[in-house]
Amino acid sequence: MFIIFASKIVILLPTSHTIGQSFIELKEADSTNNYAMAAAKSESAPHGTAWYTDNQTAGRGQRGRAWASQPGENLALSILLDTSALPLTEQFAIIMLAALATYDLLLPIGKEKLKIKWPNDIYIGDKKAVGILTESVIKGHIWQWTIIGIGINVNQPSFAQNGLDHKVTSLFQYTGQKMDIKNLAKNLCTKLENRWQQLLQYGMDVLLEDYNKALLKKGETVRYKKQNDAIIACTILRADREGKLHVAHDGTEAVFSFGEIEFQMDQK
Incomplete structure (x- = not known):
């Protein structure tokens, strides 16, 4: 089969x-x-x-x-x-x-x-x-x-x-x-x-x-909340083999592990 x-x-x-x-x-x-x-x-x-x-x-x-x-x-x-x-x-x-x-x-x-x-x-x-x-x-x-x-x-x-x-x-x-x-x-x-x-x-x-x-909002600018409650706007780039999320933020590429940032449902 x-x-x-x-x-x-x-x-x-x-x-x-x-x-x-x-x-x-x-x-x-x-x-x-x-x-x-x-x-x-x-x-x-x-x-x-x-x-x-x-x-x-x-x-x-x-x-x-x-x-x-x-x-x-x-x-x-x-x-x-x-x-x-x-x-x-x-x-x-x-x-x-x-x-x-x-x-x-x-x-x-x-x-x-x-x-x-x-x-x-x-x-x-x-x-x-x-x-x-x-x-x-x-x-x-x-x-x-x-x-x-x-x-x-x-x-x-x-x-x-x-x-x-x-x-x-x-x-x-x-x-x-x-x-x-x-x-x-x-x-x-x-x-x-x-x-x-x-x-x-x-x-x-x-x-x-x-x-x-299939990644949601890939290539789009979205908002995430960091552990210190700060809200950042970034562009989703990709996930890597370790499950970390790569985003473009303030002109650089940032990498986050699960739990470090939280997707904001209301993107308005």
């Missing part, structure tokens, strides 16, 4: 388990990442195991933020990856893999309005539709396991109760059509497997090229 990425042809390597081959459906979960992390620590599930629910009660986002979701309306999926053969220096590869697989899944829906916001949110237009959280289990110098947690706003009609309608959107809000959430999750597993195979065969530079092509 082969998958075509633009002009690149990827022949799928045989593996003992593919992503989503073990697909565990949970009627309700505090966080699907908790299930995946418990399995990683106890080594009780194989590579590629997926935990899915449409009723996540205590999802987590980056920087410890909560990911609010109405029961039965949205997708929560966590994937366990055996990353023991990958170098610790390439952890951004998994962040890109997760973002690109989700981008691949939603591109027919969002088309030219679909973008990846550094480092790993997915936007449709100027609103967030997807949150991604990766967590690792590291033993000594071995990057043993990584958990990819993906939350997609699918059928939720409004986020007004959270005061987020101006910042967040769902696929339903964008298309006006309800979607089969579990089927979407299974298709996402396929997209993740395709990008995983691409990483194994070609390395992270191929992912980085695609990631930068």
Whole structure:
């Protein structure tokens, strides 16, 4: 079997388990990442195991933020990856893999309005539709396991109760059509497997090229807030292999790590 990425042809390597081959459906979960992390620590599930629910009660986002979701309306999926053969220096590869697989899944829906916001949110237009959280289990110098947690706003009609309608959107809000959430999750597993195979065969530079092509506001002047609350205007240039963002600011090129700056939603 082969998958075509633009002009690149990827022949799928045989593996003992593919992503989503073990697909565990949970009627309700505090966080699907908790299930995946418990399995990683106890080594009780194989590579590629997926935990899915449409009723996540205590999802987590980056920087410890909560990911609010109405029961039965949205997708929560966590994937366990055996990353023991990958170098610790390439952890951004998994962040890109997760973002690109989700981008691949939603591109027919969002088309030219679909973008990846550094480092790993997915936007449709100027609103967030997807949150991604990766967590690792590291033993000594071995990057043993990584958990990819993906939350997609699918059928939720409004986020007004959270005061987020101006910042967040769902696929339903964008298309006006309800979607089969579990089927979407299974298709996402396929997209993740395709990008995983691409990483194994070609390395992270191929992912980085695609990631930068899909980067939100690339080449545009935007505003970021620094840790000291200062607001800077800069032009987004690219992300690098370490996951750092390169921007043009005050006539020079500046480089920021995740957490050092925060994208300002209101760019007016």
